[in-house]
Amino acid sequence: MGCEAVIRIDPTRPAFHTERGLLKTPDSSLAHELAHAVAITHGAFLPPDGDNFEATYRAPSREEAYAWIIENMYRREARYSIRNNYLDNAATSFAADPSDSSSGIPLRHLERAAVEHFRRKAAAFVTELERIPEDVCPYNPFRRHRWTSGARSAVRSAGRRG
Numbered sequence: 001m002g003c004e005a006v007i008r009i010d011p012t013r014p015a016f017h018t019e020r021g022l023l024k025t026p027d028s029s030l031a032h033e034l035a036h037a038v039a040i041t042h043g044a045f046l047p048p049d050g051d052n053f054e055a056t057y058r059a060p061s062r063e064e065a066y067a068w069i070i071e072n073m074y075r076r077e078a079r080y081s082i083r084n085n086y087l088d089n090a091a092t093s094f095a096a097d098p099s100d101s102s103s104g105i106p107l108r109h110l111e112r113a114a115v116e117h118f119r120r121k122a123a124a125f126v127t128e129l130e131r132i133p134e135d136v137c138p139y140n141p142f143r144r145h146r147w148t149s150g151a152r153s154a155v156r157s158a159g160r161r162g
Contacts, residue, residue: 001043002040002041002042002043002044002045003040003041003043004040004041005036005037005040005041007030007033007034007036007037009026009029009030009033010026011026011030012026013026018089018091019089020084020088020089020090020091021081021090021091022081022083022084022089022090022091023080023081023091024089025080027074027078028071028074028075028078028080031070031071031073031074031075032067032068032070032071033067034070035066035067035069035070035071036063036067038118038122038125039063039066039067039118039121039122042121042122042125043121044117044118044120044121044122045063046061046062046063046066046117047061047063048060048061048063049061049062053065054087056105056106057085057086057105057106057110058085058086058087058088058103058104058105059085059086059087060086060087062113062117064086065086065110065114066113066114066117066118068083068085068086069110069111069114069141070114070129071083072098072139073129073132073137073139073140073141073142075094076094076097076137076138076139077136077137077138077139079094080094081093081094082094082096082097082098082139083098084098084102084103084104085103085104085105097138097139098139111141111144111145112141112145114141115141115142115145115146116145118142126142129142129143130142130143130146
């Protein structure tokens with residue numbers, strides 16, 4: 001069960017580049033915060049749990065990593081530079097999808113975990129993200145991981161029965 005979420009953001013704050021070249025804009029920040037709001041309103045918010053997540057995934061918590069993935073979807077669609085990982089604010093070309101090698105973390109594993117987490121807690125949200133066409137949003141782990149292990153197992157089981 002979720003609760004109400006409030007986002008406070010200053011849309012008049014000017015865009016700027018971090019020391020590592022990442023363009024920070026009010027709209028990309030809003031995309032990130034909206035991911036948190038979806039998690040909060042669907043009872044899916046994951047507070048830090050001290051599981052050494054930061055060392056592996058370069059983010060302080062699963063919650064921040066999942067919001068960073070959704071923010072990068074928006075960044076790719078908006079033709080902004082992609083955020084390489086959460087902590088260092090380094091930029092990758094807007095035309096390059098983030099990957100395990102470019103981010104320095106096991107990104108595909110993290111993407112699958114984010115998709116499964118939101119699929120369990122906010123299925124309608126995932127369905128809508130999966131539907132975004134590639135020409136609109138080229139980087140879309142929700143589309144890429146549409147058929148993850150649980151879904152594949154269900155399909156295989158259904159096929160055996162028929």
